[in-house]
Amino acid sequence: MKIKEVIRKIKKNCKQAKVYKDNFSNHTSIKIGGESYFVEPNNLGDIIKIINYCKQDNIKHMIIGNGTNIVVSDKGYGGIVILLKKVFCNIEKDGDTLLCGAGVSLFRICDLAKDYGLSGLENLYGIPGSIGGAVYMNAGAYGASIGDVVKGVLYLKNDKVYYDKAKRLDLSYRHSIFMEQNDIIILRVDIQLVPLDKSIIKEKMFEILKKRYDSQPYNMPSAGSVFKRIDNVPVSKLIDQCGLKGVSVGDCQVSTKHAGFIVNKGHATCKDFQELVKYIQKIVFEKHGIALQCEVIFIK
Numbered sequence: 001m002k003i004k005e006v007i008r009k010i011k012k013n014c015k016q017a018k019v020y021k022d023n024f025s026n027h028t029s030i031k032i033g034g035e036s037y038f039v040e041p042n043n044l045g046d047i048i049k050i051i052n053y054c055k056q057d058n059i060k061h062m063i064i065g066n067g068t069n070i071v072v073s074d075k076g077y078g079g080i081v082i083l084l085k086k087v088f089c090n091i092e093k094d095g096d097t098l099l100c101g102a103g104v105s106l107f108r109i110c111d112l113a114k115d116y117g118l119s120g121l122e123n124l125y126g127i128p129g130s131i132g133g134a135v136y137m138n139a140g141a142y143g144a145s146i147g148d149v150v151k152g153v154l155y156l157k158n159d160k161v162y163y164d165k166a167k168r169l170d171l172s173y174r175h176s177i178f179m180e181q182n183d184i185i186i187l188r189v190d191i192q193l194v195p196l197d198k199s200i201i202k203e204k205m206f207e208i209l210k211k212r213y214d215s216q217p218y219n220m221p222s223a224g225s226v227f228k229r230i231d232n233v234p235v236s237k238l239i240d241q242c243g244l245k246g247v248s249v250g251d252c253q254v255s256t257k258h259a260g261f262i263v264n265k266g267h268a269t270c271k272d273f274q275e276l277v278k279y280i281q282k283i284v285f286e287k288h289g290i291a292l293q294c295e296v297i298f299i300k
Helices: 002-013 044-056 106-116 131-136 198-215 235-241 270-288
Strands: 018-023 035-040 061-064 070-072 080-083 091-094 097-101 150-157 160-165 184-192 222-225 252-254 261-264 297-299
Touching: 002 018, 002 035, 002 044, 002 080, 044 061, 044 080, 044 150, 044 184, 070 270, 091 106, 097 106, 106 131, 106 198, 131 184, 235 270, 252 270, 261 270
Parallel strands: 035 080, 061 080, 070 297
Antiparallel strands: 018 035, 091 097, 097 184, 150 160, 150 184, 222 261, 252 261
16 A cells, blocks of 8 residues: 555654554544554654655645544544644743744643733633644634734745745634645744733633633533534524534534533544534524534544
């Protein structure tokens, strides 16, 4: 198989990269996904090599950080998965701006911003995943999004490194320009914040985190909010009004705590997840005439 030839090249020419087979369920927040090939590069040079090897042999590849908003096929991913959570993990402070490697968790950045007395990320505290993934889909919560504070992004495209300011990135609702283009890898995100008393930032972060824990199923594996918001209508309320809280397909269940989440009760499959999503969409459309769109990304 061509994929095995690519793996051989990576092992031979990227000596510091870690290459292995594993179930995707061990690399996503919802714990779903079959056996796949994973590569953990050690540097930018290795990443460029890995991508070029894949292109040369027509093998698809994907980049993931903490895998918080994806659901992967039970058969696994039919290509090579490049894990970035162990590279690009530095944070530098430049005045009121934080220069954040794409692999850094949003949790860590929020905590560091608080320690520096820099405000702007409080409403995003508690969102799982890396800053690179957050920018990719312009993650947000409680009326704020990461795009509100992005100053610019450093990224790799066709073996070259580019830097674009936020206004060029089309950071709209759950969307960025990176979702529309292949072979782009976010390397660094520059976050522009504003000075504020640390105690005020800390209090706001505590309030947001408590609100999350009180209303969301943090104690169970999930892929986060499943459906995109529709204007000002809370999707979870629509689903709840349809009596769908607690409804299950296999081990996938509409959370009894927050109807906008689908949780894994133990041994859920991608098939379970997809069937439950379709069922929710069907019932909500029949009762409310509203077509729900997935925020979660399906990978096969």
